[in-house]
Amino acid sequence: MHSRSCGRFQATVRHLWLFLPMLLGFAAPAAAEPDLRLLEAARREQPALIASLQDMVQIESPSSDAAGLVRMADYTERRLRQLGASVERRKGTQGPGDIVIGTFHGTGTKRLMLIAHMDTVYPVGTLKTQPYRIDGNRIYGPGIADDKGGISVALHALKIMKDMKLQDYARLTVLFNADEETGSRGSGMLIAALAGEHDIVLSCEPTPDVPEGVLLSAAGTATVTMQVQGRASHAGAAPQRGRNALVELSHQILQTEDIARSVPGTQLNWTIAGAGIVRNQIPEQAHAMADMRLTAPDGIERMQAALQERVKQRRVPDTETTIRIERGRPPYVATPAAQELARKAEAIYAEIDRKLTLIPATGGATDAGFANLTGRAAVLESLGLAGAGYHARDEYIVIDSIVPRLYLLIRLLQEAAR
Numbered sequence: 001m002h003s004r005s006c007g008r009f010q011a012t013v014r015h016l017w018l019f020l021p022m023l024l025g026f027a028a029p030a031a032a033e034p035d036l037r038l039l040e041a042a043r044r045e046q047p048a049l050i051a052s053l054q055d056m057v058q059i060e061s062p063s064s065d066a067a068g069l070v071r072m073a074d075y076t077e078r079r080l081r082q083l084g085a086s087v088e089r090r091k092g093t094q095g096p097g098d099i100v101i102g103t104f105h106g107t108g109t110k111r112l113m114l115i116a117h118m119d120t121v122y123p124v125g126t127l128k129t130q131p132y133r134i135d136g137n138r139i140y141g142p143g144i145a146d147d148k149g150g151i152s153v154a155l156h157a158l159k160i161m162k163d164m165k166l167q168d169y170a171r172l173t174v175l176f177n178a179d180e181e182t183g184s185r186g187s188g189m190l191i192a193a194l195a196g197e198h199d200i201v202l203s204c205e206p207t208p209d210v211p212e213g214v215l216l217s218a219a220g221t222a223t224v225t226m227q228v229q230g231r232a233s234h235a236g237a238a239p240q241r242g243r244n245a246l247v248e249l250s251h252q253i254l255q256t257e258d259i260a261r262s263v264p265g266t267q268l269n270w271t272i273a274g275a276g277i278v279r280n281q282i283p284e285q286a287h288a289m290a291d292m293r294l295t296a297p298d299g300i301e302r303m304q305a306a307l308q309e310r311v312k313q314r315r316v317p318d319t320e321t322t323i324r325i326e327r328g329r330p331p332y333v334a335t336p337a338a339q340e341l342a343r344k345a346e347a348i349y350a351e352i353d354r355k356l357t358l359i360p361a362t363g364g365a366t367d368a369g370f371a372n373l374t375g376r377a378a379v380l381e382s383l384g385l386a387g388a389g390y391h392a393r394d395e396y397i398v399i400d401s402i403v404p405r406l407y408l409l410i411r412l413l414q415e416a417a418r
Contacts, residue, residue: 031350035411039352041160042406049156049402050139052079056148057132057141063119063182069097072118076100076151076176083158085174092186097178099187101194104158104174106167110417113173113195113377115367116150116204116384117180121391130394138387138396145397150204150384151176153402157409166410168417173198180367183221183328188370196374200341200416202409203368206384212401213357214345215381216338219293220331221365222300224268224307225324226252228275230316232284242282243318246275249286251315259310263303265296267363293363295331332368337378341412345380348411354404378416383409 059075061068073089077100080087085102092099097119120143122130132141141148154174161167173194177187184191195201207213228249233242253270260268268290275286292303304325311321334342342358349356359382368381386401 031353032347034351038160038164038410039403039407041164042403042410045156045160045406046402048159049152049406050399052152052155053139053141053144053148053397054132056151057144058127060122060124060127060142061119061178062121062123063179064096065124066096068124069118069178073098073100073176073178076118076155079155080174083155083162090190092177092179093189094186095179095182099178099190100176102174104167104169104172106169106172106417108168108417109170110200111171111173111198112169112413112416113175113198113201113371114154114204115175115177115191115201115371116154117147117177117367118151119178119181120146120148121181137399139399140394140396142395145206145385145387145395146390147180147205147384149206149387149397153384153405153409154204157406157413160406160410161413166414168414171198172413177367184367184370185328188329188367191367191370192373195371195379196376198377201368201371201377201379202383202412203366203371203379203381204384204409205366205368205382206390206397207382207386207401208359208362208364209388209390210357210359211386211398212349212354212404213359213382214342215359215362215366215368216334216342217295217361218332218366218368218381219267219295219361219363220299220369221328222292222294222303223326223328224290224292224303225326226288226290226311227322227324228252228286229320229322230282230284230286231318233282235280235282239282243284243316244282245286245316245319246283248314248316248319248321249273249275249288252311252321253288255313256307256310259303259306263299263306265294266299266303267293268303292325293365295333295361297331300325300327329365329367330369330373332366332372332379332381334380335372335375335378338380341378341380341416344415345408345412348408348415349404351411352404352407356408380412383412
């Protein structure tokens, strides 16, 4: 990651979001009395939730592993059926995993939705070196926070609601997809379509490295491909007859590495490159790929134009450089209705004498972007467990966050149902 462009991008987003609550006229939430019956139910549920975490962590389910994803889909389908949901499984438009959709019907008027994902970034075999283990207030395991913790909070919140007969909604839909870590290319448009049928969508990703918060903004994604066409020739006998695509690619990468400075609301980092076939030939082709993040709706179009203008400046004559940008997950920006929901979440935490952090932004991307695509539902992100180490070694969740997060999710669903 290019630290300078990343820092500027995130600082700009944070700056904008820090002032948004004041512009919208939000006041600090007043603490109300807690729902002691619900709080006690959440405490009783904690051991069962921890057992579910262990069950799911033992199922290694990287995004590309069909067998592991089937086991996770079987597990979540069974659990949803036990809770009384009608369940269907759909194939995504891409990828090996199923999408599991559970539906509950209640007695109210509002349509609510929960989303989380079953896939992880950890390859099969990671458990051998990073086993499930409890150490003090932490539980470790690959994917335990991102996002098997989110699935567990959703399942056990639904269990408490069933036991307490909390059904003040018209419909409650639960969607678990299997390709979030690879961009939700096979499930994203289904998430968008289903979210558009609901009033409230709560996404159960973990808190992004801040204890017990909710997220107000996340970047969208895109993949930038740069292709250079040169001319091959013998590297020893006639190098002057060639047009070195590798040299030109290097030039173009260097002169575009800070291009996001001129395209506000975007971030770009070159991450993959390749050229040549054999050592003794001037390479006629070279390519590079970049990770692009954006918060601006027209960021892709403006980045495409900026790159195309910049690469006109060649170093190697008679080479041609082309740019292609593939759109990924859309950005997520909390609407005013979602901002209001975040303030309700803050007040709910105050009920149990906890402080909830309203996190302005992250450079990561989430399925909340797809859920927010139609603009019909109020979408709030990061209702999963608190933890750290996501996509890294020794990922963990914080045990002390389990009861508050259960309480928060259920109370938010209650408030949304009203």
